[in-house]
Amino acid sequence: MATVLTAIGAAGVSCGKNDGGSTSSDRLGANTLPDTLVIATLYSPSSYFIYRDEPMGYDYNLIHRFAEEKGLELKIEVAPSVHRAIEMLDSGRVDLIAYEIPEITEYKDRLVPCGPRSETHQVLVQPKIEGKAQITDVTDLPGHEIAVEDGTKYLYRLENLDDELGGGIIINAINTDTIDAEALIEMVADRKVPLTIVDNDIAQINATYFPTLDISVDVSFPQASAWAVSTKYAWLGDSIDAWLDTDETRAASAELHKRYFEQAKAPQVAMSLDLSDGQISKYDNWFKKYASSIGWDWRLLASQSFQESRFNPKAKSWAGARGLMQLMPRTAKAYNLPIKKMNDPEASIATSVKMIDDLDKMLMKKVPDDRERQKFILACYNGGIGHVTDAMALAEKYGMDPTKWDDNVEKAVLMKSNPEYYNDPVVKYGYMRGRETAGYVDRIMKYYDRFKREIPA
Numbered sequence: 001m002a003t004v005l006t007a008i009g010a011a012g013v014s015c016g017k018n019d020g021g022s023t024s025s026d027r028l029g030a031n032t033l034p035d036t037l038v039i040a041t042l043y044s045p046s047s048y049f050i051y052r053d054e055p056m057g058y059d060y061n062l063i064h065r066f067a068e069e070k071g072l073e074l075k076i077e078v079a080p081s082v083h084r085a086i087e088m089l090d091s092g093r094v095d096l097i098a099y100e101i102p103e104i105t106e107y108k109d110r111l112v113p114c115g116p117r118s119e120t121h122q123v124l125v126q127p128k129i130e131g132k133a134q135i136t137d138v139t140d141l142p143g144h145e146i147a148v149e150d151g152t153k154y155l156y157r158l159e160n161l162d163d164e165l166g167g168g169i170i171i172n173a174i175n176t177d178t179i180d181a182e183a184l185i186e187m188v189a190d191r192k193v194p195l196t197i198v199d200n201d202i203a204q205i206n207a208t209y210f211p212t213l214d215i216s217v218d219v220s221f222p223q224a225s226a227w228a229v230s231t232k233y234a235w236l237g238d239s240i241d242a243w244l245d246t247d248e249t250r251a252a253s254a255e256l257h258k259r260y261f262e263q264a265k266a267p268q269v270a271m272s273l274d275l276s277d278g279q280i281s282k283y284d285n286w287f288k289k290y291a292s293s294i295g296w297d298w299r300l301l302a303s304q305s306f307q308e309s310r311f312n313p314k315a316k317s318w319a320g321a322r323g324l325m326q327l328m329p330r331t332a333k334a335y336n337l338p339i340k341k342m343n344d345p346e347a348s349i350a351t352s353v354k355m356i357d358d359l360d361k362m363l364m365k366k367v368p369d370d371r372e373r374q375k376f377i378l379a380c381y382n383g384g385i386g387h388v389t390d391a392m393a394l395a396e397k398y399g400m401d402p403t404k405w406d407d408n409v410e411k412a413v414l415m416k417s418n419p420e421y422y423n424d425p426v427v428k429y430g431y432m433r434g435r436e437t438a439g440y441v442d443r444i445m446k447y448y449d450r451f452k453r454e455i456p457a
Contacts, residue, residue, distance in 0.1 A: 023092030024233060031235045036073040039063055040085040040094040043078060043422055043430035045182070046201045046260060047099050050429050051319060052328050053384040058260045059227070062116065063098040065252060066243055078430060080423045086110065089230050096236065100201075100225035107228070114237030115227030115244065116253060122157055123203045124217040125188050125196045133214035135195075141219075142168025147184055147193040150175035154197050157220055177398070177421070178414040182206060186435060189213055204261040208318075211266065263318045273306070275454045281311045283324065286346050290353040294360065296374070299455060303447035304378065305349070307440060313345045325352035352381075359385065366392065367403050375405035375441050379413065383437035386429035391416060393426040410438050 027034035041048045041059060048057040055064075060076070067074040077094050079085035082101060088094045090110060100120060103113050124146075126135055135141065142165055148154040150173040162169040172193070174184070184196040185203070189210035198206075203215040229237040243249055273280070280287075280302045287305070291298035308326040309315035316322050320329055322342040332342050335354050341347045359377045362385065367373040380388045391412035392402040398415075400408040415421040416432040423430075 024095050024230065025092055028095060028233050028236060033070055033072060033236075033239065034095065036075055037063075037067055037096065038075045038077060038094045039096045039098045040077050040079050040088045041097070041099045042080075042082065042085065043419075044099075045205050045417075045431060045433065048076070048078070049431045049433075050384060050386060051433075052321070052331070052382070053386060054319075054328060054330055056319065058256050059098045059100075059116075061256050062253060063096070063227075065249075066240060069243070086228075089228065092230075095229065095233065096240070097228045099227065101228045103224040103226060110231060111228040112231055112234045112237045113224075113226035114229055114240050117224065117226045118201075119222035120225050121200050121218050121222045122154065122197050122220040123200045123215045124219050125185050125198060125203055125206075126194075126214050126217070127188060127191060128212055128214050133216055135217060138217065138219055139165065141165065143170070144195060145170040145172055145193070146195045146197060147172040147174055147187070148196055149173075149179055149181065149184065152181075154181070158197060161219060178411060178418070180418040182417050182433070183414070183435065185210065185213070201261070208261070208263060208265045211264065259318060265318045275451075278455065280451055280455055281305070283311065283345055283349065286349050290349050294353055294357045295370075296356070297448075297452075297457065299451040299457070300374065300444075300448050301349070301353070303444045303451060304352075304381070306447055307444045313343050313348065323348035325349060327351055327355075331355060356381065369403070372403065372405060375445070376409070378441045378444055379405070379409075379437050382440040383413070383432055383434075384429070387416060387432040387434075387437070388413070390422075390427045390429050390432075391434075394421060394424065397424070397426050405441065410441070413438050 027036065027038070043049055044057070046057060047059040048055065050056070064074060077088060079088060082099070085097050085099060086101070086107070089097055098115065100118060101107065101111065101113070124135060126133055135144070138161065141161070146158060146169060148158055148171070155171070155173050158169065158171055162171065181198040181202055184193060185198060185206045187193045188196055189212060197219050200215070207213050207215050227240070244253065280299065283305070284298070284302065287298040287302045291301040305311060305324055309324050311324065313324045315326065317326060321327060324345045325348045327337070327342060327348060329339060329342070332339060332351065335351045337347055337351045356377055359380050360373065363373050363376050363380070367376050376388060388409070391409050394412040394415055395409045396402040398412070400412060402409060413432065413434040416427065416434045421427065422432065
């Protein structure tokens with residue numbers, strides 16, 4: 001089995017050897033960097049997540065670069081909360097927290113800030129009207145409805161803000177399994193709810209998916225935050241800061257920030273597809289050739305390619321996926337496809353079919369129905385098999401059918417962007433942008449329905 005299909009162990013992702021359970025006092029001596037740097041982080045869309053079976057995130061990529069340049073092995077411990085991450089640092093289980101920790105008085109005697117500094121605050125998410133924000137100040141909020149997830153810090157901030165302004169804000173506290181901050185942002189973009197509030201980093205990331213949104217209005221005071229080390233090992237923080245304070249590292253950090261917080265990630269722009277000549281694309285013969293080897297209708301494979309690249313063999317995504325079938329570099333390497341051939345249309349199709357075949361074999365016993373399994377394979381192709389098996393476990397735990405996609409595992413995939421569920425004990429791979437994967441499967445099946453109607457097999 002190709003290594004790309006071996007899901008990454010989320011709580012112990014390592015760039016090298018295991019540290020054997022040693023503590024910071026064993027590893028950090030005489031102000032010398034250890035052979036293995038153990039860090040704590042939290043799953044989030046900005047800091048650390050698994051995407052198409054690859055670890056990603058601004059904080060993860062930055063600390064990974066530090067470890068590589070210093071010749072260190074890197075071990076990752078995922079904490080369920082900031083409080084737990086600080087406990088892990090206090091106990092010596094980890095050497096560094098690579099996650100935004102608020103610089104507050106409560107932590108002053110325990111933590112030393114280091115690494116990238118930022119200011120976190122909550123912002124209003126609103127649709128642009130004729131390219132402009134209609135609400136430009138928090139004092140304009142009375143009389144407007146704002147939707148937030150029930151029981152969250154956003155609700156508490158909104159209630160306090162309503163008191164500060166003398167009332168009048170219409171607060172819609174929503175409590176369902178699949179509603180979270182990201183879901184509400186999408187609902188604002190789709191005009192299903194008028195407004196919401198979220199943290200500015202989450203807002204920035206989601207604005208790259210929904211460019212019609214405005215996130216310029218602050219609704220809370222800024223709070224400085226940074227990575228953290230123990231006060232006993234302040235020199236480690238100094239080493240990281242010194243590394244950050246170079247032209248090369250500043251440029252790398254800026255590039256990572258652009259990748260995660262600025263680069264557009266919206267799905268491929270919709271385009272009309274003329275099927276009047278009896279073909280879907282100029283690659284139909286290759287779709288037919290390779291789909292037959294796995295027992296797929298070639299029109300389904302063509303539907304997937306249309307969703308991935310709009311049949312553009314030179315397409316490249318924000319995450320680095322390339323080609324007609326948007327293969328990740330790690331996937332290409334696992335299937336012996338040279339990087340220089342990733343834009344070759346036939347090679348891209350042939351390699352993706354090998355991956356699909358492997359996924360099919362891995363899922364066959366868990367999802368016995370052939371047609372149903374195709375939806376699971378598509379979901380794995382987009383989001384990674386680890387996340388999909390997590391969703392199957394969630395579905396089973398919460399009374400849904402783990403062998404059915406629509407309204408079952410599909411719903412559980414959506415739940416995996418909510419901390420309540422991606423920190424569930426049955427979940428191994430943490431946060432997932434579930435609505436991306438659910439939408440991916442849905443769009444492909446709709447294209448497939450059309451192609452079946454209009455194009456002969």
